[in-house]
Amino acid sequence: KRGIIVAIDGPAGSGKSSVARLVAERLGIAKLNTGAAYRAVALLALREGVDLGDGPALGGLAGRVALEPSGVLVDGRRVPEEELRAPEVSAAASRVSAHPEVREVLLPVQREAAERARRAGGAVVEGRDIGTVVLPGADLKIFLSASPEERARRRALQTGREQEVERIRRAILERDRQDSERAVSPLRPAPDAAVIDTTGMGLEEVVEKVVGLVRATD
Ligand code: C5P
Numbered sequence: 001k002r003g004i005i006v007a008i009d010g011p012a013g014s015g016k017s018s019v020a021r022l023v024a025e026r027l028g029i030a031k032l033n034t035g036a037a038y039r040a041v042a043l044l045a046l047r048e049g050v051d052l053g054d055g056p057a058l059g060g061l062a063g064r065v066a067l068e069p070s071g072v073l074v075d076g077r078r079v080p081e082e083e084l085r086a087p088e089v090s091a092a093a094s095r096v097s098a099h100p101e102v103r104e105v106l107l108p109v110q111r112e113a114a115e116r117a118r119r120a121g122g123a124v125v126e127g128r129d130i131g132t133v134v135l136p137g138a139d140l141k142i143f144l145s146a147s148p149e150e151r152a153r154r155r156a157l158q159t160g161r162e163q164e165v166e167r168i169r170r171a172i173l174e175r176d177r178q179d180s181e182r183a184v185s186p187l188r189p190a191p192d193a194a195v196i197d198t199t200g201m202g203l204e205e206v207v208e209k210v211v212g213l214v215r216a217t218d
Contacts, residue, residue, distance in 0.1 A: 004029065004122040005114060005137075006214060007130035010144035011179065011187060012090070012172050013151025015198055015206060019144065020126040022207045027124070027214060030069035030117040034110050034127035034134065035093070039084040040065045040072045041102055042092035052095045059101030067113040069123070085159075087171065094175045097128075098182040110134050128179055131190035140217050142210055143189035146199045148173055 006023065010016045017033060024031035044061045045052060052058070066073040071081065083089070096102055110125070114135055117123035127134065131141035146154075152169035156162050179187040189195050194213055198206050 001027070001139075001214065001217070002121055003118050004139045004214065004217070005118055005135055006122075006124045006210070007135050007138040007141045007190075007193075008124060008126040008144065008210075009128055009130050009132070009142070009187070009189070009193070011128075011151065012175050013155045014144040014146050015154065015203065016126045016144055018203055019206050019210060020124045022203070023210050023214070024124040026207065026211050027122065029122035029124065030120065032067060032069060032110070032113055032117060032123055032125045033071075034067065034106075034125065034130065036072040036079075036084055037062075037065050037067050037106050037109060038093045038097045038102070039089050040074050040079055041106075042089050042096045043079065043083060044074060045096060046088065046092055052092055055099035055101040058096055058099050059105050062102045062105035062109075065106070065109065067109055069113075069117055090175070091171065094178045098178060098184070100184045103184055107134065128187045129185035131193050132188065133185045136190070140214055141190045141193035142213070143193040143195045144206070145195065145197050148176070150199045 008016050008020050020031050041058060041062045045058060050057050050061060064075050072079050114123055114125050125135060131138055148169055152165050152172055155168050156165045196209060
């Protein structure tokens with residue numbers, strides 16, 4: 001469907017990234033990963049020794065981040081996916097994202113990226129607050145969930161760290177807590193989101209379900 005915007009939100013390990021990528025491929029539209037923008041701010045803070053508690057300084061770093069369907073840019077240069085995915089960057093991203101100064105700067109960055117993608121054919125936009133705050137007018141809102149055990153297992157398999165499921169489970173629970181308890185844009189389903197509990201579901205099954213919901217929109 002040309003010009004459609006699909007918002008996919010959910011906690012860490014809910015399968016958002018894989019589902020967003022495959023749904024976008026299936027529909028032939030762009031995909032935007034907004035978590036990568038928060039991760040880029042975290043990476044900059046770690047590299048440049050900026051305190052993860054210093055909201056105004058982190059807001060300044062956020063001004064150097066751009067978002068595109070192909071990935072995230074810092075100072076105009078693409079940041080490799082592996083650098084953004086490091087566990088210390090994940091933990092720092094969750095802290096960084098709680099600062100209103102950071103969210104304020106990244107809000108128009110995300111909206112403008114989504115608008116460009118919409119005009120170019122449409123987009124699947126994934127994150128934590130896409131349906132609630134960033135794009136409340138999205139044509140379809142999906143909220144993916146799964147039990148913490150299942151999410152930890154998926155993350156461990158995905159990253160080849162099968163021995164560390166328990167440690168990953170604790171890290172995921174800590175991020176869930178920070179992301180849902182923060183005052184600004186906490187992680188929660190939009191009132192009009194379709195909530196899909198993916199515990200026990202295969203990836204392909206979830207993708208089919210979302211594509212079906214897209215086809216059912218008018
Ligand atoms: O989705 P991903 O795990 O890459 O996101 C990294 C972190 O960025 C999340 O833990 C969350 O704190 C933050 N985030 C956010 N709002 C978004 C996307 C991500 O606060 N829309």
